[in-house]
Amino acid sequence: xxxxxxxxxxxxxxDRLKGVLRQTMLAGPGRRENSAEHSxxxxxxxxxxxxxxxxxxxxxxxxxxxxxxxxxxxxxGDLFVYAGEAEQARQQTAERAAANRIFALLPADQAASFRxxxxxxxxxxxxxxxxxxxxxxxxxxxxxxxxxxxxxxxxGITADQxxxxxxxxxxxxxxxGRYARDLVRRAVRDGLLAPAPGPAGRG
Amino acid sequence: xxxxxxxxxxxxxxDRLKGVLRQTMLAGPGRRENSAEHSxxxxxxxxxxxxxxxxxxxxxxxxxxxxxxxxxxxxxGDLFVYAGEAEQARQQTAERAAANRIFALLPADQAASFRxxxxxxxxxxxxxxxxxxxxxxxxxxxxxxxxxxxxxxxxGITADQxxxxxxxxxxxxxxxGRYARDLVRRAVRDGLLAPAPGPAGRG
Numbered sequence: 001x002x003x004x005x006x007x008x009x010x011x012x013x014x015d016r017l018k019g020v021l022r023q024t025m026l027a028g029p030g031r032r033e034n035s036a037e038h039s040x041x042x043x044x045x046x047x048x049x050x051x052x053x054x055x056x057x058x059x060x061x062x063x064x065x066x067x068x069x070x071x072x073x074x075x076x077g078d079l080f081v082y083a084g085e086a087e088q089a090r091q092q093t094a095e096r097a098a099a100n101r102i103f104a105l106l107p108a109d110q111a112a113s114f115r116x117x118x119x120x121x122x123x124x125x126x127x128x129x130x131x132x133x134x135x136x137x138x139x140x141x142x143x144x145x146x147x148x149x150x151x152x153x154x155x156g157i158t159a160d161q162x163x164x165x166x167x168x169x170x171x172x173x174x175x176x177g178r179y180a181r182d183l184v185r186r187a188v189r190d191g192l193l194a195p196a197p198g199p200a201g202r203g
Numbered sequence: 204x205x206x207x208x209x210x211x212x213x214x215x216x217x218d219r220l221k222g223v224l225r226q227t228m229l230a231g232p233g234r235r236e237n238s239a240e241h242s243x244x245x246x247x248x249x250x251x252x253x254x255x256x257x258x259x260x261x262x263x264x265x266x267x268x269x270x271x272x273x274x275x276x277x278x279x280g281d282l283f284v285y286a287g288e289a290e291q292a293r294q295q296t297a298e299r300a301a302a303n304r305i306f307a308l309l310p311a312d313q314a315a316s317f318r319x320x321x322x323x324x325x326x327x328x329x330x331x332x333x334x335x336x337x338x339x340x341x342x343x344x345x346x347x348x349x350x351x352x353x354x355x356x357x358x359g360i361t362a363d364q365x366x367x368x369x370x371x372x373x374x375x376x377x378x379x380g381r382y383a384r385d386l387v388r389r390a391v392r393d394g395l396l397a398p399a400p401g402p403a404g405r406g
Contacts, residue, residue: 004252004255004378004382007251007252008345008382010251011244011247011248011251011252011345012230012345012349014244014247015229015230015231015244015346015349016231018229018231018236018240018244019229019231026218026221026222027215027218028218028219028221028222033221034240036239036240036243036244037221037237037239037240037243039243040220040239040240040242040243040246040270041214041217041218041221041239043243043246043270044214044217044270044271045214047267047270047271048210048213048214048309048313049207049210049214052207060263060266063263063266063267063270064250064266067243067246067247067250067266068247068250106251110251142211142214142215143218146215146218175207179207179211
């Protein structure tokens with residue numbers, strides 16, 4: 001039973017992702033989203049929006065990638081997508097150390113396979129990783145739009161900054177990229193997102 | 204864009220599952236688990252424990268089933284697994300009405316396919332549905348064990364009641380059924396679970 005015991009220890013450890021808070025606000029319960037909720041949401045979006053992935057994309061692989069892409073945040077925490085470069089670099093180091101620890105709870109063959117999927121997601125070279133990364137970026141934009149501005153307001157983010165992030169969605173799925181670009185346009189039109197830094201803005 | 208708009212409305216609607224609380228307590232943050240977190244956890248368990256499903260089980264299908272199995276709780280709420288028969292019957296009616304409403308947000312072909320997976324999960328006839336249902340039942344047991352008794356204590360649940368629920372896990376996976384049976388034995392041994400109703404108990 002040693003193999004199963006290792007797998008169950010992993011299944012117990014991942015529970016901690018429910019305590020990792022993200023910046024994103026939930027539209028309903030008036031609190032921040034946690035990374036387990038986010039992971040579920042993007043995995044279900046992958047299934048729902050599968051037809052917008054490039055032909056031949058293995059959606060099963062995308063789904064598994066999204067289920068485990070944030071496990072490293074158990075140790076490293078979540079970093080806001082608009083954080084500066086130095087912070088991003090520190091985060092990357094912390095996430096790599098976390099991946100080393102967390103996936104190693106599993107039997108060796110499975111540790112290698114899960115770690116491989118995590119690396120693939122990070123490296124963004126395959127159609128599966130690109131589609132997954134696009135969804136991971138799209139989901140908080142939908143949440144901000146639904147919440148009437150959300151973290152865009154809270155952090156003084158402007159449309160030019162959001163549009164710079166849309167490139168990664170386009171790279172995973174041209175159709176979803178167009179949808180995201182149009183969402184930004186609607187957010188500006190509805191006053192949920194400032195078009196550019198104002199005189200008293202942060203830029 | 205009408206098709207994509209429908210899918211995005213669905214993706215927005217499912218966000219509400221993050222506000223549906225279950226009985227299960229989280230070991231870490233000291234609060235009850237919500238159904239979105241639970242759905243993520245069991246989907247990841249399906250991937251991790253795939254080798255204990257009967258040969259030929261399509262784990263991709265199991266994973267999708269688990270990602271959407273609780274969406275009906277957006278309308279119907281979560282019912283405790285030890286609720287009485289009358290309550291279970293009322294819940295079933297409410298869940299069916301919820302399935303009618305929620306899956307219909309999607310384009311017709313996709314609504315039919317998601318609804319089919321939900322029905323399959325409920326009916327428990329295929330190996331995929333049986334394995335998924337077993338995991339759905341196992342996860343709160345692991346949480347109770349990790350939390351030092353959790354809802355077993357809170358609701359005065361005894362080992363005989365828990366063992367009656369283990370049958371469904373065994374039906375999905377003999378190996379996971381054995382693991383669950385042993386977990387109950389260890390829980391009784393460690394004083395986390397009463398072996399049978401005491402003189403002042405509920406039974």
